[in-house]
Amino acid sequence: MKVLRIQGFSLNRKRRKGSMVILLVVAVGTAAFFTATKFSEDSLVEYRISIQEADGFKANSLAKAGFLGGIGALKKIPEEVLYQSGIAFDPPPIPLGGGVIYYSMIPEDGKINMNGLVKLYDDQPNQRMIEIVTRLYTQFGIKRELIYPVIDWIDTNTQEMGGGAEYYYYSRLKPPRKIKNAPFYSMSELLSVKGYDRKMVYETLKMEDYDKNNSDSFKTDEEKALISDKDFVLSNNITAYLPFGDTYDDRININAAPYHVLMSMSDFMTKAAVMKILKLKLKKNGYIKELKDLENEPEFQAKSAGNLTLYKELAGEGTDVSGGRIKTKGEIYKVIGVGIIKDKVVRRVTGIFDLPNDTMLYYTED
Template identity: 30%
Template sequence: MRDHRGIALIIVLWIAVLLSSITITGAYLVRLEQRQAYYSAREVQLISAAMAGMEKVKAELIKDDNVYDSLKEGWKSSFKDDFSIGEVTVSLSVEDEESKLNLNTASRERLAKLAPLERAINSNELVDSLIDWTDKNTDALPGGAEEGYYKLLMPPVQCKNGPLDSIEELVFVKGFQDTKVIDSLRKVATIYSDGKVNINTASLETLMTLPKVNYLLAQGIIAHRNGKDLEQGTEDDLPYDTIQRVEEVVGKDVYKEIQSLLTVKSSYFKVTIRTSFGKYSKMVEAMLYRQGRIVQVKYWEEV
């Protein structure tokens, strides 16, 4: 009898242990589900704030004066400081793609003068390979490569013989396997403009790719538009309202060489948005295309 009681007690204890472990597992599962729901709600909150941020940029671009585009205008200057959307902090920056050199349309001379390509040890290889990759013909330049080279790779690669669809595509091009060059190009090169450079927004690196424009002239173009305080994007800036106005700075001869490569307006605007709440954050990149008063989203990418 005593033994039986003992066994019964053990069974009860075992059942209690089993039940409690089931309860623990159950509670754990419930907690995990709650946490997942919490994560995705947080994610939704961060993405919604990023979308709201992008809408603010669109609104600025729609109300912007389209005579020229400069760094003191609302699409650029309104986003210098972080702002809040609900509980989410939004850091946002806008760059016009016309401030950069278009890799699909630039001449060999200009590509060779673009800082990340000019400074690379294998500069000739990079420039020739890029041109061979995008030009329609199959004749390889001295430092370049065409399908004969790419089809022997393991695995073989199809030589594009057409324009780049993204800067990242360069990773397939001969000589570009050092991704540092691609990273630097992301800041000064584009594939989105019509090929003309906006003299109101162009960086020093971009301006220095123009024929006959050296460091001093490029500095001069920037100093002139920055106004008296020498700072860009401030109230006293003096944007070029027409391309002719740059002639005063560069002189007649240089102006004749570069005028067909210039613009004072921009159409493509890259928006980089970081949203954060506590330890959670999200990065998004979007490309906006403006035509008149219409702004389209070309891509939206979580990075």
């Protein structure tokens, strides 16, 4: 009997050990299964990430190629031809390398450079530019006082200028912000300035009843082309870049300037004078080569300040204003190259290029 009990005991113990081994195997197998599953999921995620990174690299390469294509076009093609071609500034997309590539070129000196509000050589407010920006803001219903925070942001002193903002204001924000006290490098920096936000800078400022009060029903095609919806976006009228060296030129390129910018050039500027510029551009296939072409037009012979004609005030001829306020030749261009892979991976390269000095004033990739 003792032997049987011992044998039974041994048999039961063996059975228990067998059960434990089975449980252990099952546990190990289950763990291995979940580990393998997790490994597969992680591997799949890593694979997808690698594919996305590869697509992103391809898209970025295409964007750079488009960007360099735009720079090359600026250097090799005469500006007059660029304007007269109709599509040279914004050519259609081109399939390339398994994706799509395209570029656009925007003449930035057809806009008002906000850095011009402060004279860089002596750090003082530029009264002529303040008057120009005031006229622009008035057309959009923006208060003149919003000019002063921009001046305070750019100048190097710490004294607030009439409704502006300096270190004390920005340091109390939550989270606090550091004032730059230096010129803007890009338009996006304006969003950091007191009183400005994305809606004001990048969305339409057209009055709600504008279309109702300015029906196109009885307008000519030229009158319809004079003002478009994009003209009511502030960022299409202003820019921000730091000029190269001592070559700062705040004259506005009339071949690229939108309606509201041209209306801001003088207190004596009229809608009829802006329309004359448009008609002259159309007559000359999209490009006015010489300012002299405007001189004898009746709209520019109207009397201006100091018994000058509007033409002389704008062109600077026979006045104490060196260089005048307008020009016909573009010098500063924003070039944007875009690469797209599989219609969903998009990369963009943007630069502001100084053509006469063959210098990149600003460059970014996103």
